[in-house]
Amino acid sequence: KAGVTQTPRYLIKTRGQQVTLSCSPISGHRSVSWYQQTPGQGLQFLFEYFSETQRNKGNFPGRFSGRQFSNSRSEMNVSTLELGDSALYLCASSLAGLNNEQFFGPGTRLTVL
């Protein structure tokens, strides 16, 4: 069974730009969650999508948005990038949601200059 894949793996952007990250979940998984990981703030929950609907949301500004497609693939978009957005962005998929085993992808390392 193929694992969770994320593209791209590395990304360099400049302040003010926007970026879109992609996540393909494990086949059959309907829940996709996104996390931001930084050395200072640790692992922080961004949002969860389930069957194309945002089901839960963390405490991030509206610049962070996402969507999920009918095949459960998900994208995360960050607009008007700030230096503080530099982080490892992880997505995780699960069969039923946050209260179940989550399978994490390798992450996208975003650097904002």
Place this chain on the structure above:
Amino acid sequence: QQPVQSPQAVILREGEDAVINCSSSKALYSVHWYRQKHGEAPVFLMILLKGGEQKGHEKISASFNEKKQQSSLYLTASQLSYSGTYFCGTEAVLDSNYQLIWGAGTKLIIKP
């Protein structure tokens, strides 16, 4: 409110035991444990639910004390492969949003 993990870091010799604690200032409904090796994605270890139910892998043991609002992860006869950073996550419901709040992590180093 981020759960507090202790210790922040621990160094062991192979074969020794370790306990990692996760405490919350709020009532716990479930505690999630993951391990992340350097440069890799977090990997699921266990979920402990209020009422005693556990979902996880048999080789890992953990406890969940609802009254004390804490959970402990027990690593016995540690192996080199146990090295990594251990994270606990606890539930929070804010403005009808359910989310997992993660601790800062406990770094475990196993030496041969």
